[in-house]
Amino acid sequence: MWLLSPVLFLLSLPGCFSIRGPGAVTGREQGSLTVWCHYRPKWMTYKKYWCRGAQWPFCQVLVETKGSEQEVTKGRVSIRDDQKNHSILVTMQHLRQEDNDTYWCGINRSGSDPGTSIRVMVVPGNVVSRSIASSYAEVSFRSHIRHYYMLLVFVKVPILLLVVGAVLWLKEPQSVSKEQTEEPIYSNLS
Numbered sequence: 747m748w749l750l751s752p753v754l755f756l757l758s759l760p761g762c763f764s765i766r767g768p769g770a771v772t773g774r775e776q777g778s779l780t781v782w783c784h785y786r787p788k789w790m791t792y793k794k795y796w797c798r799g800a801q802w803p804f805c806q807v808l809v810e811t812k813g814s815e816q817e818v819t820k821g822r823v824s825i826r827d828d829q830k831n832h833s834i835l836v837t838m839q840h841l842r843q844e845d846n847d848t849y850w851c852g853i854n855r856s857g858s859d860p861g862t863s864i865r866v867m868v869v870p871g872n873v874v875s876r877s878i879a880s881s882y883a884e885v886s887f888r889s890h891i892r893h894y895y896m897l898l899v900f901v902k903v904p905i906l907l908l909v910v911g912a913v914l915w916l917k918e919p920q921s922v923s924k925e926q927t928e929e930p931i932y933s934n935l936s
Contacts, residue, residue, distance in 0.1 A: 764785060764786050764789065764853065764860035765783055765785040765786075765789070765834075765851055765852070765853060765860050765861060765862045766783065766784050766862055767781060767782075767783040767784075767851050767862040767863070767864045768781065768782070768864060769863075769864065769865065770864065770865040770866075770867065771864060771865070771866055771867070772867050772868075772869060773838065773841045773866070773867075773868055773869075774841065774868070774869055774870075774871045775841055775842065775843060775868055775869065775870050776840060776841060776842075777841055777871065778837060778838060778839040778840070778841065779837070779838050779866070780835065780836070780837050781796075781835075781836045781838075781849075781851070781864055781866075782833050782834070782835055783833065783834040783836070783851030783864075784831075784832060784833050784834075785832050785833070785834065785853060785860075786832065787832050789832075789853045789855075789860070790829045790832060791813055791829075792854060792855055793810055793811050793812065793813045793853075793854040794810070794811045794825065794827050794834045794852065794853055794854070795807050795808075795809065795811070795825070795851075795852050795853075795854055796808050796809050796810075796823060796825050796834075796836045796849060796851060796852075797849065797850045797852060797861075798847055798848070798849050798850075799847070799848065799850075800848045802850060802861055802863070805848075805850050807852075808820060808821070808823050809821075809823045809824065809825045809836075810825065810854065811825055811826070811827045811834075813827075814827070814829075815828065815829050815830075822838060822839045822840050823836065823837070823838050823839075824836070824837045824839075825837075834851050836849075836851065838866070841868045842868065843868055843870075845866060845868050846866065846867055846868050847865075847866060848864070848865055848866075849863070849864050849865075849866050850862065850863050850864070851864065
């Protein structure tokens with residue numbers, strides 16, 4: 747059982763994701779917004795990108811780094827990889843209402859790319875209300891909850907089951923030695 751406690755502790759840490767972002771960001775029309783996404787150090791030299799679309803496998807890449815810290819700009823979007831701090835900085839300028847969508851910070855690698863979704867919401871330049879701010883907070887909270895349950899179902903529960911199985915396997919009774927099975931039941935009859 748002593749093995750179970752550290753494993754459960756490690757599984758409860760939020761840093762289990764390869765890349766994390768804010769969940770939701772808000773910008774004013776004709777203004778700009780900045781998004782920071784943080785990744786694990788092992789992804790430092792990989793290309794990072796910013797793509798748009800609700801479905802992760804089908805999102806459209808808007809801008810991508812070159813695998814270095816050099817800033818890359820394409821249209822109204824720029825991206826920079828701060829490798830020292832393991833962060834991706836994305837800036838969207840001259841925001842428009844049609845920029846409202848789901849975007850992704852992603853890491854380009856062979857196989858399935860790690861990524862995190864960010865909901866971008868553009869509000870009219872002259873309107874800022876509490877209801878808008880609270881709806882952004884709610885979207886961010888729902889996104890966080892969804893990611894937590896996905897991590898729980900697809901990572902934490904299988905690992906927990908593997909650990910429990912290993913503990914039970916290690917506690918299996920030892921097999922009886924050959925000498926014990928050959929010993930007669932009644933050794934002294936006199």
